[in-house]
Amino acid sequence: MKAKLATSSSKQRDERGSVSIELVILLPALFAVMFLGMQAALVYHARTVAIAAAQEGAKTAGGENGKASDGVSAASSFVVDAGGDDVLTGASATADRTATTVTVTVRGHSLSVIPGWNPVIVQSATLPVERLTAP
Template sequence: MALLLPVLFLVMFLGMQAALYYQARTVAIAAAQEAARAAGAETGTTSAGIAAARAFVHGAGGDDVLSAVTVTGNRTATTATVTVRGHSMSVIPGWSPVVEQSASAAVERLT
């Protein structure tokens, strides 16, 4: 029992860490997609996309899910790209995994 209990705890903590990372990754990609749609709208701007990403992360749990969030964006004549970067929660002291996701959308325009 003394040998198996540490192994059991290790497996349990690794499973929890994987779930926290997956949740943060899912929130980051969803925020990037939302931001790319906002920035790619006909009247959209890069700052509107960045604001949409920040609002999405805040609504999805904020720092409890994804902390130290930075959002960068770029809008050209044809494409809007947004990158969301932050840190996932961690059950391992002193370790904070980085999550970075990007999304692109076509810019709406009259042709």
């Protein structure tokens, strides 16, 4: 009986500190997964705001009496209303209107929780220009 007790107590002494070693190995991996998930969510949200702003700008510029500058203003206003620099930093919009189509492009940077990485977001929307036709 005493032999078994001695064996189990020596076994417990050999495993002391193993939890600390496991945490040292697992916590950085856990934090990396958490930060990558947060970064993916930030990029996805910034892309969603950028494409919605581009669509809003294209709808405005594609109106019968719309102008490219109206589309740029509408897209910029949408980004500001959606959070501005808290969602899409350094956002800018450009528009190109032809006789048949209008294209609005929104460009900016997503927020980043990973140091040294600043993802660029570029989204465009193209719509036909509204025009009256004779029957």
